[in-house]
Amino acid sequence: MLKVTPRTADRALLAHYKDIGGASPLYLPLDMSAPPSAHYLTSRATYYRYVILNGRRYTTAPHNSETRASNASLVKAQLNDKSLYGEITSIFEHLQPGYPPFLFAEIRWFKTLQDCPLETDVYAVILFEKIVCHLARGILPRTDPPQWITITLDKMRTE
Secondary structure, three states: OOOOOHHHHHHHHHHHHHHHOOOOOEEOOOOOOOOOOOEEOOOOEEEEOEEEEOOEEEEOOOOOOOOOOOHHHEEEEEEOOEEEEEEEEEEEEEOOOOOOOEEEEEEEEOOOHHHOOOOOOOEEEEEHHHEEEEEEEEEEOOOOOOEEEEEEOOOOOOO
16 A cells, blocks of 8 residues: 555656756656656656665565554665655556666664654655665563654664
8 A cells, every 4th residue: 555645656756867967857647837749757666665775675564554564664764964764665667768777675664753844755765775774663661651762773783
């Protein structure tokens, strides 16, 4: 179940292809301002339940709200020199003619209390290479009420 709206995903993909450059700019299929010879963003993508990169397995979060998420779907990402934390909701490889395939992740960002409300959408589509590491979480049982704790695993070795 993809939670991100097509407009959000399309904007993220267009921004990525604009950043890397290309022979000609891409347009959304229904963009009325596109010239007659325009190249359009395709909707071709392959979705994955998990990927293994650099010896680490990343999975998508369960779609059933009663199922507890795996720590393999909890990640830290680095965007514009800022660390963000969230949960992978989908993993897909986008296939755009004239470009190599790119792996993307749809992330549902965590928000800390002092950052509420979020300035941007809770969901985002990012290049998978922006993911730095997994997160681990647990419960502090000696607090009243018990509290969640989440830590990064970016200092963990993969060898």
